[in-house]
Amino acid sequence: MGLEISGVSVRFGGLHALDDVSIDARGGMITGLIGPNGAGKTTLFNVITGVQRAASGRVLLDDTRIDRVPAHRRARLGLGRTFQRLELFGSLSVRENIRVATGALPRSRREATVNQLLDRVGLGDVADERADALSTGVGRMLELARCLAAEPSVLLLDEPASGQDDQDTARFAALLTSLAADGMAVLLVEHDMELVMGVCERVHVLEFGRLIASGTAEEIKNDERVRVAYLGEEVPA
Amino acid sequence: MNEFIGFTVSGLVSAGLYAIVACGLTLTYTTTGIFNWAHGALVAVGAFSYWQFAVDWGLPTPLAAAICLLLVGPLMGVTLEAVIMHRLEGTSEATRMVVTLALLLGVLAGMNWIWPPSQQRLVPRIAGGHVLTVLGQRVPYSDILVIATGLLVAVGLRTLLYRTRAGVEMRATVDDRTLATLNGASPSRTAMRSWAIGSTLAVLAGILIAPRGALSATTLALLIVNAYAAAVIGRLRSLPMTFVGAVILGLATGYAQGYVGSRQDITGYQYLVGLVNVLPVVVLFVALQFLPQSRLRGARVLRVKEVSSRPTWPGTLVLAVSVVIVAVAVAPLLSPGDLNSVTKVWGLAIVALSLVPLVGYGGRLSVCPLSFAAIGAVVVSHLGGSGNPVVIIWAVLIAAACGAVLSLTVIRLSGLYLSLATAAFAVMLDNWILTLPKFTAVIRVPFTDVTLYRHEITIFEGGSLDVRRPSFFGVHTTGDHAFFIYGAVVFALVTLVVAAVRRSDFGLRLIALKDSPVGYATLGLNGRLTSMAVFAFSAGLAGLGGAVYGAAIQRPSPNVFSFFSGLSILLAVVILGVNSIGAAAAAGVFVGGPALTNLFPGLAQLSSTLIGTAGIGLGDNPNGAVPAEMRPRWRPVPRAPVVLVGGLAAVVITYFLTLAGVLGNWTFATVLVVVLLAMPPVARYVAEIPAPRPVRDAEADGLSGPPELLGLTLPVTSADLDRVSREISVPRPRPTGGSHGT
Numbered sequence: 019m020g021l022e023i024s025g026v027s028v029r030f031g032g033l034h035a036l037d038d039v040s041i042d043a044r045g046g047m048i049t050g051l052i053g054p055n056g057a058g059k060t061t062l063f064n065v066i067t068g069v070q071r072a073a074s075g076r077v078l079l080d081d082t083r084i085d086r087v088p089a090h091r092r093a094r095l096g097l098g099r100t101f102q103r104l105e106l107f108g109s110l111s112v113r114e115n116i117r118v119a120t121g122a123l124p125r126s127r128r129e130a131t132v133n134q135l136l137d138r139v140g141l142g143d144v145a146d147e148r149a150d151a152l153s154t155g156v157g158r159m160l161e162l163a164r165c166l167a168a169e170p171s172v173l174l175l176d177e178p179a180s181g182q183d184d185q186d187t188a189r190f191a192a193l194l195t196s197l198a199a200d201g202m203a204v205l206l207v208e209h210d211m212e213l214v215m216g217v218c219e220r221v222h223v224l225e226f227g228r229l230i231a232s233g234t235a236e237e238i239k240n241d242e243r244v245r246v247a248y249l250g251e252e253v254p255a
Numbered sequence: 256m257n258e259f260i261g262f263t264v265s266g267l268v269s270a271g272l273y274a275i276v277a278c279g280l281t282l283t284y285t286t287t288g289i290f291n292w293a294h295g296a297l298v299a300v301g302a303f304s305y306w307q308f309a310v311d312w313g314l315p316t317p318l319a320a321a322i323c324l325l326l327v328g329p330l331m332g333v334t335l336e337a338v339i340m341h342r343l344e345g346t347s348e349a350t351r352m353v354v355t356l357a358l359l360l361g362v363l364a365g366m367n368w369i370w371p372p373s374q375q376r377l378v379p380r381i382a383g384g385h386v387l388t389v390l391g392q393r394v395p396y397s398d399i400l401v402i403a404t405g406l407l408v409a410v411g412l413r414t415l416l417y418r419t420r421a422g423v424e425m426r427a428t429v430d431d432r433t434l435a436t437l438n439g440a441s442p443s444r445t446a447m448r449s450w451a452i453g454s455t456l457a458v459l460a461g462i463l464i465a466p467r468g469a470l471s472a473t474t475l476a477l478l479i480v481n482a483y484a485a486a487v488i489g490r491l492r493s494l495p496m497t498f499v500g501a502v503i504l505g506l507a508t509g510y511a512q513g514y515v516g517s518r519q520d521i522t523g524y525q526y527l528v529g530l531v532n533v534l535p536v537v538v539l540f541v542a543l544q545f546l547p548q549s550r551l552r553g554a555r556v557l558r559v560k561e562v563s564s565r566p567t568w569p570g571t572l573v574l575a576v577s578v579v580i581v582a583v584a585v586a587p588l589l590s591p592g593d594l595n596s597v598t599k600v601w602g603l604a605i606v607a608l609s610l611v612p613l614v615g616y617g618g619r620l621s622v623c624p625l626s627f628a629a630i631g632a633v634v635v636s637h638l639g640g641s642g643n644p645v646v647i648i649w650a651v652l653i654a655a656a657c658g659a660v661l662s663l664t665v666i667r668l669s670g671l672y673l674s675l676a677t678a679a680f681a682v683m684l685d686n687w688i689l690t691l692p693k694f695t696a697v698i699r700v701p702f703t704d705v706t707l708y709r710h711e712i713t714i715f716e717g718g719s720l721d722v723r724r725p726s727f728f729g730v731h732t733t734g735d736h737a738f739f740i741y742g743a744v745v746f747a748l749v750t751l752v753v754a755a756v757r758r759s760d761f762g763l764r765l766i767a768l769k770d771s772p773v774g775y776a777t778l779g780l781n782g783r784l785t786s787m788a789v790f791a792f793s794a795g796l797a798g799l800g801g802a803v804y805g806a807a808i809q810r811p812s813p814n815v816f817s818f819f820s821g822l823s824i825l826l827a828v829v830i831l832g833v834n835s836i837g838a839a840a841a842a843g844v845f846v847g848g849p850a851l852t853n854l855f856p857g858l859a860q861l862s863s864t865l866i867g868t869a870g871i872g873l874g875d876n877p878n879g880a881v882p883a884e885m886r887p888r889w890r891p892v893p894r895a896p897v898v899l900v901g902g903l904a905a906v907v908i909t910y911f912l913t914l915a916g917v918l919g920n921w922t923f924a925t926v927l928v929v930v931l932l933a934m935p936p937v938a939r940y941v942a943e944i945p946a947p948r949p950v951r952d953a954e955a956d957g958l959s960g961p962p963e964l965l966g967l968t969l970p971v972t973s974a975d976l977d978r979v980s981r982e983i984s985v986p987r988p989r990p991t992g993g994s995h996g997t
Contacts, residue, residue: 118780
């Protein structure tokens, strides 16, 4: 169970934004997706969530093929996502942002779910603030809470720790671990390597739209191709 | 064959005119990012100016044309940029559209003042009656001039944009203003140049159109809407494709007019002639359907924060009850004539209110509110012959169904394209559907004679409707007094419905969809369904408004539901605050109320001019007058009960003295105005509250000025420091006693 992507390719004119990429994210596990800027991580998220169409490839959610399904139905099937550039409903309050996401829940559960999530991500103090008045870090927590309100089985997080200080990042890591412990599949795109290596059991690495490595955090740390991609080190002949 | 050549030449002449207009429009859009809805009005200014110089003042034709092209056109463009357009930088697309729509209305109203429509104005053909024989067909030189000019304009503009430094600078500025500036371009200079060229092209089109019939500002402005189709075929980007679009459109119009429009003997002529007239608008509507499907839009960095406060139940109830009380109180004071004319206020206010959920909450700028009102009026007229109130429900349902159908066709469109599609729908309805004669709708089982449905449909029957006023359980609203109060009650009930919608989950979803369609979809919510629902809801309310409006007028003709009348309502409600329920009531009173024309009977264009002028200033305050100006001013009043009670007492006493005949209506009106103006400052003085500052762009942006100037030429305020701290996610240190440095 979880998410499985196989052979996904996306072209922008002559540029291969994604080239035959196959990865997976299993339930109960945090999977990392890393790569330099422009590697195609956000494009892959867009393809998975239906914001963008792929030229080829398959996307399976809990063994059901979803790559021909509209974005909102993929979300209803259990796919949740946050964005690299915040996609908050700026003119609504924090509470209302979460409330909007509870649309699929029975009416009687909505208010309780909102309050519970406000507590869980620590946004109780700013519940009545307008979303566009929040700092980036707090906004990211709101986006996560809003995402969780829809009760997804697979969660895609696009650079959720950017704009957060060390203390917030540590709290966030604990939250991710608890979500995975609840059985959720988490696919994490992140530049904070400490966070990725600390919480991810498996890591996939993209470079120029191609998957160059997959493995455990330890294996990825020691992978020469990854070191070259990230640090520009020469691969010994 | 001669006939075909004749129609072809006639089509190419139209194509030339469309090309000039559409290329001018495309030029200003690609180089400034502003779609100028008033481009047609500028064409009308060109035509009338040419008439003024060449005919009224008798100047030689070349001199008159030169003055128009070298002086009027450029000057108009430069003035537009300097006074209006440069203020629109950084505003939302909706604000930019509303401002140019207001300009359209303002220019038309101004023209009707300067050149009263009662006078017929004819302009002689350029080059007199000289003709050239082409394939046996006599073609006037003036026609050849139009075709050649159209071609030259398209080629010339393409060369300007892609082969000259000035053109590259113009395109670069719209791509990235800051980057272009850093590379030596001057955005203000390029914008000025674009508007000057665009206006001059509009004037050129006006000069060429002028000799083709009696001049009418409104007809010219509407005729030019036809040219929008050519611009859309060119996707508002490509000048060659715009030219191709103009040729297709021109030829289609030429052949349709020739083979159908001028032959009354063909079958179904009476149904087709209207279609021929609106053919370009039909092409516009169809062309919009073929625009490439855009990806889900993400949230934009909002420079302008819209105030979309959630209405409270006590506030909404106070408004609803006040509306009814005011109606009951005012009705006895009005003369029969005034009462008769003021009855239409509530229908228009309901139409204005229908725009609040659609445009205000949903952010979908539809410019056809009166089209659905017309549908509502037609339904009550045909089904409610005896004043049966149940037909009002039918009016709402049928108008809502029409709204849902329209939304299905425009569902993938947003912003400018949605507005263009709704404008096309409004013009189609005005000039074709509402003018159709009686017809019978029949649905048969295919290949059989079995009829499933057969109904004779009449719309306006070529004249006006007969709309009866309803009766409820023996209470008749046929008199103006009763109907005025009935209208107020319906409006009050609708305000409660709209407030309930805004407070509901559906209201939250509308705002969420407006803020971030992509965020909305990835939460499992169907944006298209939500769009369709709000379209249908708004159309249903507009249908109800139309039913009330039609019954107020009792014999409405199609022109009371025209595109331009709808535009006045839209602009009034946007100017007053499209997120505010109270603004809708004010918009209805302003557009439908007789006060202005009573005060200034010689100035029939006053209300349109005021709306136009106020709309043009919207770039400075996109939140509208009610939320940004009136609400902050009135906020202290409830906190000073002495002032509130005193003010109300003064109004009530004066009212009863007026009712008793001791005081005249004017005295009452004067006291009312004085009390309303005096209460906020007096309350502020009594409650010791500082004067409010209206919400402006820079404050809405979060910073008190451009970031690069803060600390240099602008002082850094405490709010700026808070904002910066939030942006970089660093808690702001508490001051330790000293003042902040800059």
